[in-house]
Amino acid sequence: MSASRATKADAADRQKKIIAGVVFGAIALGVIYWEIADPGSPAPAAVTAPVTTPAVPARPAATTGTPARAVGTTSGALDPTLHMQAMLVTEAVLYNGTGRNVFAVGGAAPVEMKKIPMPVAPVRTGPQVSTPVANLGPPPPPPIPLKFFGIATSGNGSRKAFLLHGDDVFLAANGDIVQRKYRVINVGPNSVQVEDLTTNNKQTLPLQANP
DSSP, rough: HHHHHHHHHHHHHHHHHHHHHHHHHHHHHHHHHHHOOTSSSEEEEEEEEOOOOOHHHOOOOOOOOOOOOOOOGGGGSSSSOOOHHHHHHHHHHHOOOOOOOOSSSSSSOOOOOOOOOOOOOOOOOOOOOOOOOOOOOOOOOOOOOEEEEEEOOTSSOOOEEEEEEEEEEEETTTEEEEETTTTEEOOOOEEEEEEEEEEEEEEEEEBOOOO
8 A cells, every 4th residue: 555655656746847847948938038039138239340260270071971161250250330431532532544555565655646748739740641552463474484495497597496394305496386385486596485375475585505
């Protein structure tokens, strides 16, 4: 009978402790909420100068493969205050410049452009001289390819001419045709007159001692 009473007493003690813990937690949460949501709580003071936290070298990674993290400057250490006085000073500065071309190499002075004087009177031109064009006319006919190198005289006084064409030798009197193209017109003592029948061209061939 005494054992059952002791068990019931222990259970009652545990129940009381649980209730007390729940009540204490509810009171603590209420205090925290009151401190956060209270509009009358004083605002944090503004930081007048930036505070830089020295960088800490990264620790070597652990053997488990977790990469090390470097500790730098936190966002709370920066100064978000806008300094209007410094901005007004920079806006008041007026840049006038020196007139130097910043794209030119070196410090050469600007080149002064000289004005070209206008002509006082118009340019005089001389008389136009036309160059006469020579009337060349048709080109001369080609020379007759015959060489006159000797004369043969018959008993009645008629003469025949020895004519050479390449390696061929012809003996022709007045009116004879050589090579079916050249007609002998007159055989003289020092020359022979020959006509080219294809072009009606007449040429005088002189007597040659050594054809």
